[in-house]
Amino acid sequence: MASLNHTITSKPSVHKALFLKASLFHYNNSKPTFISHSKRSSPFFTTTCKLKSPQDSKKNQTNLTNKILLSEVAPPPPPLAEEGGNEKVGGKAGSNGSGGVMGLVKRLPRKVLAVLSNLPLAIGEMFAVAALMALVFKCFVAFTFCESGFCAVELRRTFIDQGEAPDFYFQKYPEDNPFLGFFTWRWVLTLGFDHVYSSPIFLGILALLGTSLMACTYTTQIPLVKVARRWNFMHSSDAIRKQEFSDTLPRASVKDLGVILMGSGYEVFLKGPSLYAFKGLAGRFAPIGVHLAMLLIMAGGTLSATGSFRGSVTVPQGLNFVVGDVLGPTGFLSSPTEAFNTEVHVNRFYMDYYDSGEVAQFHTDLSLYDLNGKEVLRKTISVNDPLRYGGITIYQTDWSFSALQILKDDEGPFNLAVAPLKINGDKKLFGTFLPIGDMNSENVKGISMLARDLQSIVLYDQEGKFVGVRRPNSKLPIEINGTKIVIEDAIGSSGLDLKTDPGVPIVYAGFGALMLTTCISYLSHAQIINCVLMLMHSSSLHIQKIWALQDGTAVVVGGKTNRAKAEFPDEMNRLLDQLPEIIESSSPK
Amino acid sequence: MIFSTLEHILTHISFSVVSIVITIHLITLLVDEIVGLYDSSEKGMMTTFFCITGLLITRWIYLGYLPLSNLYESLIFLSWSFSIIHMVPYFKKYKNYLNLNAITTPSAIFTQGFATSGLLTEMHQSEILVPALQSHWLMMHVSMMVLGYAALLCGSLLSLALLVITFRKFFSKINNLVNESFSLGEIQYVREKNNLLPNTFFLSSRNYYRFQLIQQLDLWSYRIISLGFIFLTIGILSGAVWANEAWGSYWNWDPKETWAFITWTLFSIYLHTRTNKNIESVNSAIVASMGFFIIWICYFGVNLLGIGLHSYGSFTLTSN
Numbered sequence: 001m002a003s004l005n006h007t008i009t010s011k012p013s014v015h016k017a018l019f020l021k022a023s024l025f026h027y028n029n030s031k032p033t034f035i036s037h038s039k040r041s042s043p044f045f046t047t048t049c050k051l052k053s054p055q056d057s058k059k060n061q062t063n064l065t066n067k068i069l070l071s072e073v074a075p076p077p078p079p080l081a082e083e084g085g086n087e088k089v090g091g092k093a094g095s096n097g098s099g100g101v102m103g104l105v106k107r108l109p110r111k112v113l114a115v116l117s118n119l120p121l122a123i124g125e126m127f128a129v130a131a132l133m134a135l136v137f138k139c140f141v142a143f144t145f146c147e148s149g150f151c152a153v154e155l156r157r158t159f160i161d162q163g164e165a166p167d168f169y170f171q172k173y174p175e176d177n178p179f180l181g182f183f184t185w186r187w188v189l190t191l192g193f194d195h196v197y198s199s200p201i202f203l204g205i206l207a208l209l210g211t212s213l214m215a216c217t218y219t220t221q222i223p224l225v226k227v228a229r230r231w232n233f234m235h236s237s238d239a240i241r242k243q244e245f246s247d248t249l250p251r252a253s254v255k256d257l258g259v260i261l262m263g264s265g266y267e268v269f270l271k272g273p274s275l276y277a278f279k280g281l282a283g284r285f286a287p288i289g290v291h292l293a294m295l296l297i298m299a300g301g302t303l304s305a306t307g308s309f310r311g312s313v314t315v316p317q318g319l320n321f322v323v324g325d326v327l328g329p330t331g332f333l334s335s336p337t338e339a340f341n342t343e344v345h346v347n348r349f350y351m352d353y354y355d356s357g358e359v360a361q362f363h364t365d366l367s368l369y370d371l372n373g374k375e376v377l378r379k380t381i382s383v384n385d386p387l388r389y390g391g392i393t394i395y396q397t398d399w400s401f402s403a404l405q406i407l408k409d410d411e412g413p414f415n416l417a418v419a420p421l422k423i424n425g426d427k428k429l430f431g432t433f434l435p436i437g438d439m440n441s442e443n444v445k446g447i448s449m450l451a452r453d454l455q456s457i458v459l460y461d462q463e464g465k466f467v468g469v470r471r472p473n474s475k476l477p478i479e480i481n482g483t484k485i486v487i488e489d490a491i492g493s494s495g496l497d498l499k500t501d502p503g504v505p506i507v508y509a510g511f512g513a514l515m516l517t518t519c520i521s522y523l524s525h526a527q528i529i530n531c532v533l534m535l536m537h538s539s540s541l542h543i544q545k546i547w548a549l550q551d552g553t554a555v556v557v558g559g560k561t562n563r564a565k566a567e568f569p570d571e572m573n574r575l576l577d578q579l580p581e582i583i584e585s586s587s588p589k
Numbered sequence: 590m591i592f593s594t595l596e597h598i599l600t601h602i603s604f605s606v607v608s609i610v611i612t613i614h615l616i617t618l619l620v621d622e623i624v625g626l627y628d629s630s631e632k633g634m635m636t637t638f639f640c641i642t643g644l645l646i647t648r649w650i651y652l653g654y655l656p657l658s659n660l661y662e663s664l665i666f667l668s669w670s671f672s673i674i675h676m677v678p679y680f681k682k683y684k685n686y687l688n689l690n691a692i693t694t695p696s697a698i699f700t701q702g703f704a705t706s707g708l709l710t711e712m713h714q715s716e717i718l719v720p721a722l723q724s725h726w727l728m729m730h731v732s733m734m735v736l737g738y739a740a741l742l743c744g745s746l747l748s749l750a751l752l753v754i755t756f757r758k759f760f761s762k763i764n765n766l767v768n769e770s771f772s773l774g775e776i777q778y779v780r781e782k783n784n785l786l787p788n789t790f791f792l793s794s795r796n797y798y799r800f801q802l803i804q805q806l807d808l809w810s811y812r813i814i815s816l817g818f819i820f821l822t823i824g825i826l827s828g829a830v831w832a833n834e835a836w837g838s839y840w841n842w843d844p845k846e847t848w849a850f851i852t853w854t855l856f857s858i859y860l861h862t863r864t865n866k867n868i869e870s871v872n873s874a875i876v877a878s879m880g881f882f883i884i885w886i887c888y889f890g891v892n893l894l895g896i897g898l899h900s901y902g903s904f905t906l907t908s909n
Contacts, residue, residue, distance in 0.1 A: 119861060119864075122861065123858050123861055123862065126854050126855075126857065126858050126861075127854075127858065129854055130850075130851045130854040130855055130858075133847050133848075133850065133851050301840070304838075304839075310837075359719075359720065360718075360720065360723075361720045361723065362720055382720070383720040383721050383723070383835055384720070384721065384723055384724040384834055384835045385834075386834060386837075393837070395835075395836070395837045397836070397837065497837040499837055499838070501838075504833065504839065507829075507839060508830070511826045511829065511830065514822060514826065515822060515823055515826055518818070518819050518822050518823075519819055522815055522816070522819055
């Protein structure tokens with residue numbers, strides 16, 4: 001019964017294969033769009049697999065020869081999906097019985113690929129990434145009307161704050177009064193919303209997006225380039241007329257057109273009466289480049305997250321530290337290097353000021369010493385100008401007040417330790433205290449000194465009254481209740497951030513590639529022109545049909561583009577206008 | 590001193606010229622189309638463009654750096670970007686460049702009006718550059734970002750207009766307004782069509798015109814958004830490189846960075862929906878118009894909060 005069934009189906013199936021192949025072939029020419037390609041390829045697949053069901057080894061041979069015949073007609077190499085099919089035929093011959101299972105096993109990754117390269121899925125993933133990021137930081141807008149009628153917009157950050165201790169979330173999202181009826185701290189902590197950017201959900205979606213990128217590049221973009229590169233002649237004028245742009249030139253030669261197209265940057269293939277030309281292969285490669293660049297950035301980012309060291313330190317001027325003591329690993333790939341033994345000495349920390357008294361720039365003069373105590377590098381760093389040595393980068397990020405050096409009644413100098421009093425953003429305030437009189441009494445009184453920066457010190461007496469302002473280095477003494485004080489120097493400490501990041505070169509390569517490929521894919525306007533021409537009086541296969549339509553020599557031109565659709569016809573018309581007209585026509589009627 | 594006077598004069602000229610241009614638009618919209626007036630509105634946009642350019646250059650000269658360090662300056666730059674988007678198709682002599690008129694002119698006046706309004710008076714004075722901003726990347730990063738915002742805002746506004754026209758039943762009133770303002774550019778074209786076709790086909794020609802308009806809007810929003818997307822990409826990447834120089838890491842998940850990334854993701858979704866022919870232009874227009882709000886959150890909302898590393902452009906609203 002199986003054989004009977006087979007004999008009935010075998011012939012149509014061969015036909016079907018041919019038909020489908022033709023349709024696929026044609027399809028690739030006409031519609032190089034993302035999703036439809038994968039859709040189209042899967043039915044074709046199932047058909048080829050059906051052909052190779054165990055009963056029909058003989059038919060496989062005829063099928064194969066048919067295919068070869070067909071590819072003789074069309075010079076291009078077979079498309080990707082078909083290669084897979086042929087491979088499977090070979091595999092079948094070897095393993096005989098278990099072909100079905102093997103086919104399934106081999107098919108599975110392809111199905112996964114097809115699913116992953118699905119565009120709506122990718123779009124959904126991108127939406128998910130965006131939504132997760134937006135969730136963390138959502139603005140809550142409340143309009144409050146003031147008495148004057150002025151409408152003030154009050155914006156508050158009311159969504160999930162990041163990186164707080166669990167207690168914070170217990171309070172903010174209590175179980176007895178859930179947000180939106182269901183949202184409690186359990187949700188926040190289980191889903192990792194307290195640290196979204198490193199939560200498994202976020203990273204998982206990013207990874208999924210990465211695999212989608214790869215799958216899309218493999219299953220859709222690369223075949224598109226192959227299709228574009230193929231010699232892709234069309235042998236029927238009807239097919240050409242179906243193109244988005246088509247025109248019939250009554251008296252013309254296809255060779256002249258070839259020359260003109262070559263002159264304007266097309267790659268031209270001529271075979272007998274048919275011509276195929278294309279331009280804008282860069283535009284085909286560029287989206288692949290964009291995806292690869294994204295993958296490169298993702299890979300670099302992963303390496304950064306798993307293989308870097310970070311640390312920050314506040315060092316008073318004149319002291320030193322060892323790099324390795326400050327840096328702490330961020331992931332399991334972090335491994336220290338030789339340069340970690342370097343000792344850093346802060347020679348000097350100083351600030352530049354504007355005339356208005358505001359800080360213009362911070363500078364730290366650093367010296368690097370190796371294990372033998374030899375100075376290997378010396379550089380003055382500032383914000384926007386870090387120091388790089390052996391993979392370690394040292395940034396100037398912060399500053400602090402370390403100590404105040406004073407002379408009391410010409411004695412000293414004494415170093416008074418300075419403490420930060422109120423740190424509110426950039427408005428820093430530091431203070432110190434010089435006790436006067438009996439140190440052992442219960443309430444010690446003395447002189448208070450306050451400073452916002454290293455430039456000027458404000459002094460207050462024992463009663464807390466303002467006395468005066470002195471600049472360090474001014475040598476100008478100040479008398480407070482009989483005590484003469486000279487402020488010798490203000491010693492600052494430099495806040496430094498240190499890091500090693502092996503991912504940076506990869507990420508930067510990705511950045512460069514992304515910028516380049518984005519620009520290229522925009523600039524390659526007139527994308528692919530699939531321009532097929534036919535000369536009427538030649539002996540082609542479909543010549544009869546056309547003879548009925550036209551008389552005399554004629555060139556049918558068809559073209560298409562996938563971008564700049566409005567400009568393409570203009571360009572084609574401009575090109576075709578250059579085509580010389582053949583006066584002498586030798587066509588038999 | 591002379592510089593600030595000059596700046597003052599230029600601001601006022603450009604602002605009043607844009608107001609006049611908008612008035613002209615309204616007159617042509619509500620009363621009748623007068624060709625002479627229409628031409629003068631074109632000249633007005635030219636004047637505005639040169640005024641804002643002059644304003645930026647003046648500020649540049651006396652500050653010593655490209656004026657992009659706070660919200661006021663970036664708003665002026667945004668306004669300038671709108672006028673440049675307005676100018677570009679004009680120079681390229683596209684037949685249908687007038688299409689953009691209805692979008693760019695009001696955008697320019699609104700941004701400039703906001704920049705020069707009382708809300709931001711304290712910012713008019715040139716501020717000193719904080720240490721982190723003293724870099725050559727400032728020019729590259731901020732100008733690219735603002736150009737990108739301007740282009741993306743224009744594109745998404747065009748998409749919004751497309752949505753309004755498509756769903757005309759739902760908002761017929763607004764639609765009339767938008768339709769009419771766009772018809773300024775198309776009116777000539779439609780008239781030609783009307784002359785060609787017999788009067789009996791008026792209804793179908795009206796439909797045809799609507800179809801044409803939707804096609805035009807779709808095409809232009811796609812073009813402008815893909816241009817803006819490039820600017821945004823370059824802006825974000827140069828910002829990342831700068832952050833690696835100044836803050837110690839190329840990506841800090843700072844609110845502004847996060848929102849810029851959300852914007853970027855959204856518009857890459859838009860560009861992907863455009864590659865698929867099965868997805869209708871209306872759907873991609875919905876994505877693009879979501880982008881309109883996202884950009885405002887990114888550009889403005891984050892500044893309003895004044896948190897994170899990008900707090901240079903922040904300001905506090907005073908209720909009195």
